[in-house]
Amino acid sequence: MRTENGRIIHLANYRRTDFVLERVDLTFELDPTETRVEARLIFHRREGADRAAPLVLDGDELSLSGLLLDQVEMEAGRYDATPDSLTIRDLPESEPFEITITTLINPEANTQLMGLYRTNGIYCTQCEAEGFRRITYFPDRPDVLAVYTVNIIADRQSCPLLLSNGNFLGGAGYGEEKHFAAWFDPHPKPSYLFALVAGDLGVIEDTFTTMSGREVTLKIYVEHGKEPRAAYAMDALKRSMRWDEEKFGREYDLDIFMIVAVSDFNMGAMENKGLNVFNDKYVLADPETATDQDYANIEAIIAHEYFHNWTGNRITCRDWFQLCLKEGLTVYRDHEFSADQRSRAVKRISEVRLLKSEQFPEDAGPLAHPVRPTKYREINNFYTTTIYEKGSEVTRMIATLVGRDTFRKGMDLYFERHDGEAVTIEDFVGCFETASGRDLSQFSLWYHQAGTPLVSVSTAHDAVNGVFTLSLEQMIPPTPGQSLKEPMHIPLRFGLLAEDGSEMTPAAVAGAEITGDVLHLTGRRQSITFSGVTARPVLSLNRDFSAPINLHFEQSSADLAHIARHDGDLFARWQALSDLALPSLVSAARDARNGKKVTPDPALADTLLALAGDETLEPAFRAQVLALPSEADIAREIGNDNDPDAIRAGREAVFADIAGRDTALFATLFARHRTEGPFAPDAGSAGRRALRNAALGYLAVAEGTPARAVAAFEAADNMTDLSAALTVLVHRFPDAPEAAAALEAFRARFTDNALVLDKWFAIQATVPGESALDRVRDLMENPHFTASNPNRVRALIGTFAFANPTGFNRADGAGYRFLAEQILAIDPKNPQLAARILTAMRSWRSLEGGRADHALNALRSITAAEKLSSDVSDIVDRMTKA
Ligand code: B3K
Numbered sequence: 001m002r003t004e005n006g007r008i009i010h011l012a013n014y015r016r017t018d019f020v021l022e023r024v025d026l027t028f029e030l031d032p033t034e035t036r037v038e039a040r041l042i043f044h045r046r047e048g049a050d051r052a053a054p055l056v057l058d059g060d061e062l063s064l065s066g067l068l069l070d071q072v073e074m075e076a077g078r079y080d081a082t083p084d085s086l087t088i089r090d091l092p093e094s095e096p097f098e099i100t101i102t103t104l105i106n107p108e109a110n111t112q113l114m115g116l117y118r119t120n121g122i123y124c125t126q127c128e129a130e131g132f133r134r135i136t137y138f139p140d141r142p143d144v145l146a147v148y149t150v151n152i153i154a155d156r157q158s159c160p161l162l163l164s165n166g167n168f169l170g171g172a173g174y175g176e177e178k179h180f181a182a183w184f185d186p187h188p189k190p191s192y193l194f195a196l197v198a199g200d201l202g203v204i205e206d207t208f209t210t211m212s213g214r215e216v217t218l219k220i221y222v223e224h225g226k227e228p229r230a231a232y233a234m235d236a237l238k239r240s241m242r243w244d245e246e247k248f249g250r251e252y253d254l255d256i257f258m259i260v261a262v263s264d265f266n267m268g269a270m271e272n273k274g275l276n277v278f279n280d281k282y283v284l285a286d287p288e289t290a291t292d293q294d295y296a297n298i299e300a301i302i303a304h305e306y307f308h309n310w311t312g313n314r315i316t317c318r319d320w321f322q323l324c325l326k327e328g329l330t331v332y333r334d335h336e337f338s339a340d341q342r343s344r345a346v347k348r349i350s351e352v353r354l355l356k357s358e359q360f361p362e363d364a365g366p367l368a369h370p371v372r373p374t375k376y377r378e379i380n381n382f383y384t385t386t387i388y389e390k391g392s393e394v395t396r397m398i399a400t401l402v403g404r405d406t407f408r409k410g411m412d413l414y415f416e417r418h419d420g421e422a423v424t425i426e427d428f429v430g431c432f433e434t435a436s437g438r439d440l441s442q443f444s445l446w447y448h449q450a451g452t453p454l455v456s457v458s459t460a461h462d463a464v465n466g467v468f469t470l471s472l473e474q475m476i477p478p479t480p481g482q483s484l485k486e487p488m489h490i491p492l493r494f495g496l497l498a499e500d501g502s503e504m505t506p507a508a509v510a511g512a513e514i515t516g517d518v519l520h521l522t523g524r525r526q527s528i529t530f531s532g533v534t535a536r537p538v539l540s541l542n543r544d545f546s547a548p549i550n551l552h553f554e555q556s557s558a559d560l561a562h563i564a565r566h567d568g569d570l571f572a573r574w575q576a577l578s579d580l581a582l583p584s585l586v587s588a589a590r591d592a593r594n595g596k597k598v599t600p601d602p603a604l605a606d607t608l609l610a611l612a613g614d615e616t617l618e619p620a621f622r623a624q625v626l627a628l629p630s631e632a633d634i635a636r637e638i639g640n641d642n643d644p645d646a647i648r649a650g651r652e653a654v655f656a657d658i659a660g661r662d663t664a665l666f667a668t669l670f671a672r673h674r675t676e677g678p679f680a681p682d683a684g685s686a687g688r689r690a691l692r693n694a695a696l697g698y699l700a701v702a703e704g705t706p707a708r709a710v711a712a713f714e715a716a717d718n719m720t721d722l723s724a725a726l727t728v729l730v731h732r733f734p735d736a737p738e739a740a741a742a743l744e745a746f747r748a749r750f751t752d753n754a755l756v757l758d759k760w761f762a763i764q765a766t767v768p769g770e771s772a773l774d775r776v777r778d779l780m781e782n783p784h785f786t787a788s789n790p791n792r793v794r795a796l797i798g799t800f801a802f803a804n805p806t807g808f809n810r811a812d813g814a815g816y817r818f819l820a821e822q823i824l825a826i827d828p829k830n831p832q833l834a835a836r837i838l839t840a841m842r843s844w845r846s847l848e849g850g851r852a853d854h855a856l857n858a859l860r861s862i863t864a865a866e867k868l869s870s871d872v873s874d875i876v877d878r879m880t881k882a
């Protein structure tokens, strides 16, 4: 178990360290069960610090096996060592002084995957946020920046490869069977960016010439035999490096950039300086085994980790409360990168889908917290969609407020002012205040107030005087620890559409600041008048999702259909369609719950079919049109007293209605958009596959037999089509022998490929309805199920809990009891994984009474357990707090 206590850390208590760390020299003698780590740390006292203050270093499950002061063994009375701290007193007057610490650690036994651990015979580290303290005693906080030298000694045969951060200094033999390598990283960094990898891996190599003409070596290490599957990641890396130079003027700063892919990893990837470590899921791809979504994810995550080199590494966070400083900003940068590489509108739609399905529920539930929190108990639980996705939206809003060019100036200033520093969000925002001359203090509330703002809208048109009035009111809902909120600065992109779909330009506007197409809502209530508007306009508001808010706007179906068909902004067209669909799906859920026949709104089907069939629109967009709001979207719209079975039944009725209205269209889309020839992962081809597979989903329902999905499964020549056909077959016809046969064929074909087997598990974990739980339990007994592999656990248990609303939320509560059991089983081995999966229950309070009671009981059974990690107890406590 973790040795951490339940202490709460407060931003208000931040103070700088008394000691400044100048240099770090680490020597690792690697051994699977007894690795010896020697850390030589050179310190001096900070100016003005209390000279009698002891040096207190962090640890986690450590035991000290040697301690020297300036190379002389320390007397026992001068220090205290516990598993989680080392306190040294009576330090010398003369400075600097050197502390040499020796610890013995057991990588093999490290199932938490934090600190130094082993995965498939490879030594690997993960230090963010507080893993370094599991390697040696250290001032393990992001504002302690130092220059590191790392020596690695290991068995020559099993570890031909010895890697760490920075540039390679040299290597040599070390006795009969061992060898060593030395690395030096000239850029001061916090300990969370430290990395070490040792083992036997294959590699692909390339080079990149930076904008100043320096040649950088690029290496991606993967398991032997998997090298060809790293080619796309390499391509994405080179495009990312070029893009960061072109868009942000950022050049890479070492001689070498390395990525290592490992199969046991708690998250997506990690931006260690010069040595990124990746979950192999986000490196490996080929047409036979990776879907278009996998390719897009690889591109985005490779870019994200690379971009951290400047936003996170060169400029880092002063403390963990500032996490969004690097994460929100870097997500914004990777979003912009993907938008430039692909279709911007379609990219924005998928970002907003993710934001709404993951971040909005978090912000509306017991785990809500500000983008810049003020307290935490377990920092690992703050790598949330609020920090990442909402953090990115806040950055995007700054760009919207100050304009693109000024945003770039602000970023330049940020790099200029703060390179080599550990800073705060105030420092970040300050750069945009300077660059724009705008006061961003009201805007900064976005960092401090949790909860998704609700903006209520009403409009009136006075045709006689040609005045269009827009009334806006904002309300920020109460969230844990914050009941009263101040009005925020909300940038709303908008347009007024004329009857023919063209954009109207009002003669004058009063009541709000308008810059370009952005309306600045700053008051709690604001009334804006547009004059010179003789014909009634249709208001298109929050275009491009310029602000992450909920809109309450009773716009007529006709107006929404008008926007969906005519808006100049493709994103706005999709948004209008989904605003048109939601009320229809909500009332369908209500009817289904009351045993009434569901009568779908024909305006919805007409608009949706018109867009889906519009050959002038890009296929990827039309695929998004066909993807109706999800069951989770409908649940969120209903808000409380949710019955997932009724939501599904209502949605199914609407889906079937659409499927039956124009089967010929779906058949045409399916036939026409088959991608021929060699596979290409580009956005255009991916869009065609997405459209075709969306059509397959409707056809399966309209035709009512598994035949077409079976044929599609058999004909598929890439993983996107194959897994889409399998999903339709298994989800629509779970009991058909064809489904079982296809599942078995798939399993047999990919039995040696863990990443594809994860898909096999996930598809089965999401079979809708009550029976899914039995399937999941059976699959846990399957020989392919490995409880120690986080990807596999997420694919089966995580997917079931997060992505199977009817299966997980069974009315009898068995899904929740199952999850509680699993959390208790995972927690002692891997607390981070357990805590993350447990957040699947974050919206339990919005369920109908019976389910909510079962959910609470399941949560209580977790609380009642004898021993819980701080990760899980933090989540469960917050989720059950009244
Ligand atoms: N910074 C890492 C996440 C670390 C999570 C630690 N629990 C990956 C990323 O956001 O790029």
Ligand code: ZN
Pocket (backbone or CB within 6 Å): 304, 308, 326, 327, 330
């Ligand atoms: Zn990141």
